[in-house]
Amino acid sequence: MTEHSHDAEETGREPAEKLPPRRRMANELRDDINNEVYRPGELLPSQRVLADRYGVARNTAGEAIKILESEGLIDSRDRARPRVRERRRLLRLGAERYSNRLREETGKSPFRSEVEKQGKTPRVDCPSIEKIRPPGYVAERLGISADEAFVVRRENWYFADEEPVQIGITYIPWEIAEGTVLATSANMGKGSLYGRFEDQGHRITSIREEISSRMPTPEETEGLKVPAGVPVIDVVHTGIDQDEQPFEVTHFTMRADINGLDYRIRIED
Amino acid sequence: MTEHSHDAEETGREPAEKLPPRRRMANELRDDINNEVYRPGELLPSQRVLADRYGVARNTAGEAIKILESEGLIDSRDRARPRVRERRRLLRLGAERYSNRLREETGKSPFRSEVEKQGKTPRVDCPSIEKIRPPGYVAERLGISADEAFVVRRENWYFADEEPVQIGITYIPWEIAEGTVLATSANMGKGSLYGRFEDQGHRITSIREEISSRMPTPEETEGLKVPAGVPVIDVVHTGIDQDEQPFEVTHFTMRADINGLDYRIRIED
DNA sequence: TGGTATAACTGGCTTAAGCCAGATCTGGCT
DNA sequence: AGCCAGATCTGGCTTAAGCCAGTTATACCA
Numbered sequence: 001m002t003e004h005s006h007d008a009e010e011t012g013r014e015p016a017e018k019l020p021p022r023r024r025m026a027n028e029l030r031d032d033i034n035n036e037v038y039r040p041g042e043l044l045p046s047q048r049v050l051a052d053r054y055g056v057a058r059n060t061a062g063e064a065i066k067i068l069e070s071e072g073l074i075d076s077r078d079r080a081r082p083r084v085r086e087r088r089r090l091l092r093l094g095a096e097r098y099s100n101r102l103r104e105e106t107g108k109s110p111f112r113s114e115v116e117k118q119g120k121t122p123r124v125d126c127p128s129i130e131k132i133r134p135p136g137y138v139a140e141r142l143g144i145s146a147d148e149a150f151v152v153r154r155e156n157w158y159f160a161d162e163e164p165v166q167i168g169i170t171y172i173p174w175e176i177a178e179g180t181v182l183a184t185s186a187n188m189g190k191g192s193l194y195g196r197f198e199d200q201g202h203r204i205t206s207i208r209e210e211i212s213s214r215m216p217t218p219e220e221t222e223g224l225k226v227p228a229g230v231p232v233i234d235v236v237h238t239g240i241d242q243d244e245q246p247f248e249v250t251h252f253t254m255r256a257d258i259n260g261l262d263y264r265i266r267i268e269d
Numbered sequence: 270m271t272e273h274s275h276d277a278e279e280t281g282r283e284p285a286e287k288l289p290p291r292r293r294m295a296n297e298l299r300d301d302i303n304n305e306v307y308r309p310g311e312l313l314p315s316q317r318v319l320a321d322r323y324g325v326a327r328n329t330a331g332e333a334i335k336i337l338e339s340e341g342l343i344d345s346r347d348r349a350r351p352r353v354r355e356r357r358r359l360l361r362l363g364a365e366r367y368s369n370r371l372r373e374e375t376g377k378s379p380f381r382s383e384v385e386k387q388g389k390t391p392r393v394d395c396p397s398i399e400k401i402r403p404p405g406y407v408a409e410r411l412g413i414s415a416d417e418a419f420v421v422r423r424e425n426w427y428f429a430d431e432e433p434v435q436i437g438i439t440y441i442p443w444e445i446a447e448g449t450v451l452a453t454s455a456n457m458g459k460g461s462l463y464g465r466f467e468d469q470g471h472r473i474t475s476i477r478e479e480i481s482s483r484m485p486t487p488e489e490t491e492g493l494k495v496p497a498g499v500p501v502i503d504v505v506h507t508g509i510d511q512d513e514q515p516f517e518v519t520h521f522t523m524r525a526d527i528n529g530l531d532y533r534i535r536i537e538d
Numbered sequence: 539t540g541g542t543a544t545a546a547c548t549g550g551c552t553t554a555a556g557c558c559a560g561a562t563c564t565g566g567c568t
Numbered sequence: 569a570g571c572c573a574g575a576t577c578t579g580g581c582t583t584a585a586g587c588c589a590g591t592t593a594t595a596c597c598a
Contacts, residue, residue: 020551027487046578057553062579070339072484079560079579090481095534206535212359213482213500213525215341218296231482231500231525256482256500265364265534266475289581315548326583331549348549348590 025054025064033073033084040086044074072229072257085227089118090260091165098194098204098239109192115160123159126186131174138171138249141208141238150174152183164224166254176200176247194239197248202241209263210236213256220253230257294323294333302342302353309355313343341498341526354496358387359529360434367463367473367508378461384429392428395455400443407440407518410477410507419443421452433493435523445469445516463508466517471510478532479505482525489522499526 019027029050032038044050044065051061065082068074076082096102097110115122130153139146154170170193177183182196189195194204212234216226226232233256239248288296298319301307313319313334320330334351337343345351365371366379384391399422408415423439439462446452451465458464463473485493485501495501502525508517 022551030487048578058579059554059581060552062581063551065579070484071486076579081561081578092479095532095536098536100536204536206533209530209532209534210361211480211502211530211532213502215339215498215500217340218299229484231484233480233482261478261480263364263478263480263532263534264475265478265532266537267364267367267369267473268535291581317548327549328551328584329582331551332581334549345549350548350591 021054021056022060022063022067025050025056025061026067028054029064029068030071030073033068038084040084042084043081044084046081070229072227074229075227088257091115091118091160091258092260092262094262094264095207095209096264098207100194100204111158118160120160121162123162125157125159126154127157128155129153129184129186131183134171137236138251141236141249142171142173142246144173152177154182160258163258164255165258166252167220167224168250168252170248170250172248176202193248197239197241202239202245202247204239205242205244206240208238208240209261211261216253224253224255226255227257230255232256233259233261235261290323290325291329291332291336294319294325294330295336297323298333298337299340299342302337307353309353311353312350313353315350339498341496343498344496357526360384360387360429360527361529361531363531363533364476364478365533367476369463369467369473380427387429389429390431392431394426394428395423396426397424398422398453398455400452403440406505407520410505410518411440411442411515413442421446423451429527432527433524434527435521436489436493437519437521439517439519441517445471462517466508466510471508471514471516473508474511474513475509477507477509478530480530485522493522493524495524496526499524501525502528502530504530 029038029044038044045053047058047061047065050065051058054061054064056064065074065076069076069082073085074082075085091111091114093110093114097114102110109124111124112122131150132153134142134144134146134149134151136146138151139149142149142151144151151171151173154172156168156170157164158166158168172182174183176197180196180200181188182193182200197204213231214234216224216230216232220226220232224232233252233254235250235252235254237250237252238246239250241247298307298313307313314322316327316330316334319334320327323330323333325333334343334345338345338351342354343351344354360380360383362379362383366383371379378393380393381391400419401422403411403413403415403418403420405415407420408418411418411420413420420440420442423441425437425439426433427435427437441451443452445466449465449469450457451462451469466473481503482500483503485495485499489495489501493501502521502523504519504521504523506519506521507515508519510516
């Protein structure tokens with residue numbers, strides 16, 4: 001540790017004495033990072049140097065670094081020197097992204113405006129549109145049968161400055177999508193997705209968003225380029241129309257180091 | 270990650286040939302877990318046995334297991350045999366937990382009812398109430414000065430069947446809390462926290478919830494008993510009264526393997 | 539039967555030596 | 569100035585041997 005060693009500890013941590021070396025070293029490094037001895041964005045000394053400095057084997061130094069990496073404090077891009085991770089500004093996505101008024105005024109998707117707000121260039125890619133049987137949880141939310149009904153599955157990838165930030169998979173009952181661009185075209189035209197739903201007589205009136213978080217699968221790690229020690233946020237979104245009928249489910253998977261959610265909700269009674 | 274064409278592989282993963290042994294082994298184990306060769310809750314064979322079976326050193330087998338652990342697939346309690354993690358039912362907390370009507374009808378906190386819905390016993394602990402200067406982000410949201418104003422800081426720990434599930438730290442402007450139980454007592458009486466705010470003339474009218482996710486700090490790992498490979502969800506909640514004034518900020522930190530969020534939101538135009 | 543001491547086993551963790559591929563630097567050349 | 573080849577450095581990853589502390593099973597005893 002640095003200046004603040006001694007008996008009276010401010011963090012409620014175990015006695016440093018009997019900690020295994022890699023943990024002791026991880027703790028000291030962590031403190032140094034938090035106290036900005038190593039500043040965000042800065043390179044850490046090499047494993048060999050650190051190993052020397054802390055009196056452990058190189059392997060052990062590597063283990064200590066791995067611990068901090070898994071805590072999301074350090075970024076190790078393949079074989080390059082590890083860097084102290086910088087806290088990034090989050091894209092804050094909220095419920096107002098579904099506002100009918102906003103959509104009609106700007107004609108722009110809320111993802112785009114949020115990204116542009118950070119001076120970055122948004123891009124949305126729609127690599128696949130298929131007609132399939134819905135996954136169970138989707139059928140459930142749409143109130144249809146997973147065995148008998150069909151849905152259109154639209155896969156969307158969202159980028160900011162060509163960096164992948166989230167995936168959204170939208171499921172639309174076949175009855176609604178049939179014969180429209182919803183079932184065929186990546187380009188949704190003015191008013192985007194919800195504009196087309198409105199054409200079909202489904203005006204978004206309320207939504208349900210179920211949020212959870214977990215570590216990414218290897219596929220997600222690769223596809224979204226999720227750094228080590230960073231979770232993903234799952235949002236299962238259900239769009240509900242003026243007749244209280246669900247007409248669309250979208251499953252978002254977002255990198256948690258880039259995305260956050262921001263809801264402003266009126267408490268009815 | 271989908272259009273996995275080609276011959277035999279079902280996952281779009283790298284060619285198995287040139288993968289480092291630990292990764293190859295991790296991939297095989299992961300597939301076996303996903304295909305329920307090893308079932309949720311089941312014990313994995315010991316590292317020594319697995320090492321033999323996959324033709325690697327014991328250390329390497331341990332590394333492979335660590336990979337799956339960091340993905341949240343496996344649970345290793347200290348020196349006991351690793352177990353395939355069971356997906357747990359989530360406590361689903363939503364905005365209706367602030368419903369004034371609900372509160373008045375049941376007089377029961379929404380955390381309690383949600384936990385009881387799962388047949389478990391809820392407990393809320395309030396280990397500390399202090400008068401302090403607010404952290405920057407809290408002052409900002411309360412519209413007060415971080416240097417001049419004071420707040421009451423109430424720390425709450427939430428348990429289900431004596432298992433810690435989340436922490437909530439509530440900040441209340443001193444002007445509001447002064448001279449009330451808000452500033453002094455762990456026990457909030459009928460209608461709980463928001464009942465007392467109403468006594469002070471602040472009826473909750475809307476809320477803002479800012480959600481993000483990250484890996485837990487070592488303190489959180491220990492305090493919340495967060496298993497390896499499990500993130501936490503941060504919710505910064507701001508309560509806003511009938512005059513559009515923020516009157517309370519609560520910062521929740523929840524284990525992501527137990528907690529989820531569930532919002533039903535009316536889209537106002 | 540119930541409890542407990544003990545033995546066998548398990549994962550945690552370290553060291554040391556070493557190979558490799560990618561990153562980065564350096565100095566020389568055009 | 570710009571480029572580039574090669575040398576050097578770095579982390580990734582493996583093996584092997586080994587100690588330790590906690591877990592678990594066994595066998596024995598009251």
